[in-house]
Amino acid sequence: MLLRNGDTGYRVEALQRNLMRVGQDIEVDGWFGDETERAIRAVQLTHGLVIDGIAGPKTLEALQRGKPNPLALRQIDLVLAAEFLKVDLAAVMAVNEVESRGRGFHVGGPRHGEPVILFERHIMRRQLIHHEINPVPHQQQHPDLVNDKPGGYIGGPREHSRLLRAMHIHQTAAIESSSWGLFQIMGFHWQxxxxPSAVAFAEAMKQDEAAQLDAFVRFIEADPALHRALRRLDWRDFASRYNGPAFEKNDYDTKLAAAYRRHAGTLELAA
Structure with a gap:
């Protein structure tokens, strides 16, 4: 669940009651306005979370538990990333809001605490060839794991079962064929x-969301054109390079620009 400024309804009312329970002086009216956003930011600041004013799963979890998930991304992580890349903090916050999956780890169930992944069977076929392994027998036996076409997804935590099965075919190729963490960085980028290795990359993705952000920072730094687009706040160019040619279909550039304006305005007021 994700609640933000402008939302209304019983979920917002429940959020406001939780905010009152932890000491925030706000009105319970079922409308997520500026007052509720300020209260959310105060809670996020208290817990060291990303201060974006959005009541996402990590903020709601901190409200319920009284403490944040130790794996969760923190505001200081974004500050350090912006300083390292020499870009506006609001730009990094915008990318985190629009381009991340919201959570880098599964919560609850048998895969609790494991990183979010998506296994790509067509990439597995390509990587087997890269490692000089004939993919044809594997494709015949396991078309859901090795294929010349995308697909076969089962989604969510269950993607780990596909990854584990693929690792029995070839560990490195399987890791390389999965996207990992908050920013869904493909494993084949490890080198x-x-x-040091695909396994080292996977282990880093299991550490925490700060380590997953580090992979994103490395990804930006390794692509000068993408890095320049982020520095000059050229959201159309950034989105086309980061999301691919179909970026317009999902309005990624528009969403990034709007998120940047909101975060830039908030940071300016806080200065």
């Missing part, structure tokens, strides 16, 4: 991003 380009200066990780």
């Amino acid at each position: 380009h991003l200066d990780y």
